Amino acid sequence: MQNLEITAVRADPALLDLPWDTPLEDWPEDMLAALPRGISRHVVRFVRVSHRVLALKEINARLARSEYEMLRVLNKLKVPSVEPFGVVSGRTDAQGNPLDAVLITRHLQFSLPFRAVFAQLSKPDTARRLIDALAVLMVRVHLEGFYWGDVSLSNTLFRRDAGAFAAYLVDAETGTLYEQLSDGQRNYDVDLARTNIIGEMMDLQAGELIGEEIDVIAVGDYLVERYNELWSALTERESFSAQEKWRVAARIERLNELGFDVDELEITTDLGGTTVSIQPKVVDAGHHARRLMRLTGIDAQENQARRLLNDLDHYRAITDQQAEEEEFVAHEWLQNQYEPVVRAIPRDMRAKLEPAEFYHELLEHKWYLSQAKGRDVPMSDTVSDYIDRVLRYRPDEKQLVTSETSAIPIFMQGL
Numbered sequence: 001m002q003n004l005e006i007t008a009v010r011a012d013p014a015l016l017d018l019p020w021d022t023p024l025e026d027w028p029e030d031m032l033a034a035l036p037r038g039i040s041r042h043v044v045r046f047v048r049v050s051h052r053v054l055a056l057k058e059i060n061a062r063l064a065r066s067e068y069e070m071l072r073v074l075n076k077l078k079v080p081s082v083e084p085f086g087v088v089s090g091r092t093d094a095q096g097n098p099l100d101a102v103l104i105t106r107h108l109q110f111s112l113p114f115r116a117v118f119a120q121l122s123k124p125d126t127a128r129r130l131i132d133a134l135a136v137l138m139v140r141v142h143l144e145g146f147y148w149g150d151v152s153l154s155n156t157l158f159r160r161d162a163g164a165f166a167a168y169l170v171d172a173e174t175g176t177l178y179e180q181l182s183d184g185q186r187n188y189d190v191d192l193a194r195t196n197i198i199g200e201m202m203d204l205q206a207g208e209l210i211g212e213e214i215d216v217i218a219v220g221d222y223l224v225e226r227y228n229e230l231w232s233a234l235t236e237r238e239s240f241s242a243q244e245k246w247r248v249a250a251r252i253e254r255l256n257e258l259g260f261d262v263d264e265l266e267i268t269t270d271l272g273g274t275t276v277s278i279q280p281k282v283v284d285a286g287h288h289a290r291r292l293m294r295l296t297g298i299d300a301q302e303n304q305a306r307r308l309l310n311d312l313d314h315y316r317a318i319t320d321q322q323a324e325e326e327e328f329v330a331h332e333w334l335q336n337q338y339e340p341v342v343r344a345i346p347r348d349m350r351a352k353l354e355p356a357e358f359y360h361e362l363l364e365h366k367w368y369l370s371q372a373k374g375r376d377v378p379m380s381d382t383v384s385d386y387i388d389r390v391l392r393y394r395p396d397e398k399q400l401v402t403s404e405t406s407a408i409p410i411f412m413q414g415l
Contacts, residue, residue, distance in 0.1 A: 007068070008086030008104070014050045015104075020091050023099060024058045033107075046107060053107035054085055061089040061101035063173055068103055070172040077144050078286075080137060081169040082108050082157070108168055110160070110354050114153040114200070117165070118209045120395065127201065127210070127219050133158060133167035135226035136259075138193065139234065140285050141169065147185050149174030151193035153200050160353070161301035162360040190227050194220040233258060237279040242269070248278055255280065259302045261287045295330035298338070300356035307360045311337070337379075344383045351396040362386055 006015055019027060024043040033046040033053050043058045059067070064087045071084035083106040091099035112120070114130055134156055141148060148155075148169070155171035178185075201216035234255065240247050252262050264282035269275065288305040292298050300308060315333045316322060341362060342355045353361065366382040377385075 003090035003092070004088065005090045006086060006088050007065070009072075009084065012050055015086070015088070018047065018049070020088055020102070021093050021099070023093070024056060024102065055082070055105045055107050057103045057105075058100045059103055059173070061087075064089065064101040064103040067171075067173050070175055070177065071105065073177060074141075074144075074146065074169065074172065079141055079144055079146065079169065080167065081172065082106065105170075108157050108159070110357075111157040111168060112159070113157060115204070115209065117158055118204055127214065128222065129165050130158060130167075131197070131219060131223045132226055133161075133165040134193070134197075135223055135230055136285075137167035137169060138189065138227055139230045142181050142186050142189070142231070143234070143283065145178040145180050147176045147178060147181055148172075148189050149176065149192075150196075151189055152196035154196075159301065160357050162303035162307045162357065163364075164303045166301045166303075186231075190224055193227075194224050197223055230258065234260060234280060234283050237277055239275055239277045242274055242276055245276065248276075251278060251280075255283060256287045259287050259289075259306075260285050261290070295327060296334045296338070298334075298356060300354075304354075304356040304360055307363065308338070308356060311359075311363060341379060341383060344387075345391075346387065349387070349391055352391060352394045358391075361390075365390065 004020060008015065018031075024045050027045055027047075031047055033048050045056045047054055047056060057064075068084045068087045071081060074081045075083060085104040085106050087101060087103055089101040091101065093099055117130065118126060130153065134151075134153065137156065138148070138151060150171065150173070155169070157168045157170050158165040159168065160166075198216050198220040201210065201214070201219050204210045205212060205214065205216065238247070238251060248265070248267065252265070255262055260283045262280050262282070263284050264280070266279045266281050268277045286302060288309055289300055289302050292300055292305040292309055295312070296308075298305075298308065312330055312333045315337055316324070316326075316329045319329075319332075321329045321332075338359060341359055345355075345358060352358075362379070362382055365386045366377055366379060369377040369382055369385060
């Protein structure tokens with residue numbers, strides 16, 4: 001213990017109180033946070049430190065420091081990934097024998113490993129929604145020049161996003177950052193992802209978490225299809241006649257619909273000026289999320305932001321404020337619509353869903369209630385009905401922390 005070295009983003013003396021002279025797998029249960037864990041080649045444990053939950057991964061010291069630095073870079077690049085917290089190295093046990101280092105990351109609140117998603121949400125399209133999220137994440141990291149090297153559902157965490165999911169990179173151990181990836185590097189990552197996903201889906205079938213009727217090969221193929229579609233939409237050069245210049249705006253609008261902003265566009269014409277070619281040079285994800293943040297200050301996932309902005313547009317129409325400044329209407333919507341609804345969540349239920357996801361689900365619930373009753377149901381009645389009939393029966397997703405390991409579904413124990 002004399003050579004213990006702690007490198008951390010934020011100094012926290014409470015880290016010194018943890019039993020670093022004990023292998024992670026032998027840490028006492030009373031200090032662990034019983035969170036669902038995905039499959040990992042390393043020992044992973046969750047602990048509470050200074051009112052936060054941290055994920056600890058036992059790993060070779062060189063790899064721990066390398067992954068820590070890589071995660072810091074990915075966070076600076078705004079790539080959806082877990083937040084690095086520190087590295088503990090120089091560990092020895094009570095007899096002086098060396099122990100592996102520990103990489104520390106912050107637990108991503110409201111996130112679920114893919115097995116927990118299937119345990120809670122066993123619907124026919126669950127796999128498709130997870131693959132959609134993973135395809136978007138892969139495109140985003142590849143645009144930044146990051147070669148993942150071990151793409152899988154197991155190395156990803158998922159957060160609800162207005163009926164879809166948002167994917168976050170968890171394991172950067174095998175990743176390398178380049179100025180730009182070659183087609184061969186991208187295709188290898190995609191092919192590896194397909195292989196890993198097929199294996200993971202087979203494992204789910206063996207554990208009876210998904211039905212035998214699901215074509216696991218088709219699920220893997222779908223990842224390749226979605227990735228290629230999205231990559232093409234974001235990077236492909238498009239040519240058209242000089243009389244079709246409207247297609248420049250149409251291309252930008254299409255990218256905005258996919259959730260991306262175009263920061264730089266390359267436009268070229270031939271010598272005769274009869275043909276125009278365009279290609280996005282720099283694209284940045286989070287178009288709707290940035291617009292919502294600018295207008296309201298609400299931090300949301302991309303699909304959540306899209307849904308909230310649609311509700312803002314609806315509010316603008318029904319209050320006949322189309323001619324008013326957008327910022328003024330957004331402030332009024334925030335005060336009169338969004339904030340009263342979010343404040344209506346009982347305190348003991350606020351760990352169940354993120355506020356933006358709660359608001360999205362209320363809009364869905366309001367539509368179904370109104371359809372059933374044949375009239376528009378007020379939002380106040382919708383909130384009460386949703387809390388009583390739906391929300392109170394949902395598990396907490398902020399941290400999914402329980403006091404004992406037995407509360408975790410059996411398939412998660414020991415993973």
